[in-house]
Amino acid sequence: MSGEELIPVGTVVRSRGLSGELVISLSSQNIEIEKRIGKVWLGDNADHINPWDVDFLRIVGKRAFLKLRNVHSRKEADYLKGITVFLPVNQVKATNLCGIIGFKVKVYTSGELKGSVVDIDYSNPQPLMIIRTDSGEVLIPAVEEFIKDIDWESKVVFIELTEGLFPK
Numbered sequence: 791m792s793g794e795e796l797i798p799v800g801t802v803v804r805s806r807g808l809s810g811e812l813v814i815s816l817s818s819q820n821i822e823i824e825k826r827i828g829k830v831w832l833g834d835n836a837d838h839i840n841p842w843d844v845d846f847l848r849i850v851g852k853r854a855f856l857k858l859r860n861v862h863s864r865k866e867a868d869y870l871k872g873i874t875v876f877l878p879v880n881q882v883k884a885t886n887l888c889g890i891i892g893f894k895v896k897v898y899t900s901g902e903l904k905g906s907v908v909d910i911d912y913s914n915p916q917p918l919m920i921i922r923t924d925s926g927e928v929l930i931p932a933v934e935e936f937i938k939d940i941d942w943e944s945k946v947v948f949i950e951l952t953e954g955l956f957p958k
Contacts, residue, residue, distance in 0.1 A: 795942060796831055796839070796876040797889030799823065800854060805867030812867050814854040814875055817891045823849060824881045830856065831876040839876055887917055887932050890940060890947050895921050898938040898948040904928075904956060907947060919947070928956055 800816040827847045833839030843859035856875070861867050879889060887910045895904045905923035910932060917932040930936050930949065939948040 795879045796836060797879050797882060798836070798874050798892070799877050799882065799889075800875050802832075802856075802870045802873045802875065804871060805864045806855065808864055810857070810861035810863050810867040812856045812858065812861070812870060814856055816849070816852050816854055822882065823847065823854075823877065827877070827881060830858075832870065832873045833876070834874065836876065839874075887919070889942075890919070893940070893945045893947045895919075895947050895949055897951045899951070902951075904949070904951075923956065 800814040802812050803815045804813045806813050827844050829841050830844055831839040831841050845857040845859050848855045890907050891909060893907050905921040907919050908922045909920040911918040911920055918929045919932045921928045921930060936949050938950050
């Protein structure tokens, strides 16, 4: 890896066509990826990934169509089914928060586990983290006032606990 921070953006769900194109299920519908992607990283997790050269990447809704330079057949593409696709944080435009999907959410001061981030909602003036807790889903504004720190290595979002944020 080139020292860049990589984030998961989706998973290979199937092949498409005869030339080895991949269909990627994006981790969020709100991901904006730069138009010219030259390389992606594929693997089971961030510790076991390999770089791949890209011929093209096209996003349509919550799916992306990816053609890797060294994948030439449907059979080769089928081999990659279930693999996670990673991109450098700086190539995911304005929605870097999509990289925290799947992260645990803990209280900044106590370390108490509150749940995990299942999506980011960008339909409001400020993005909202959708957090799955034991008692359901909670929406928390994804702003500095609430997000105190993000530990990318441990995959944890630390939040400021304010009264009324979580149901009792």
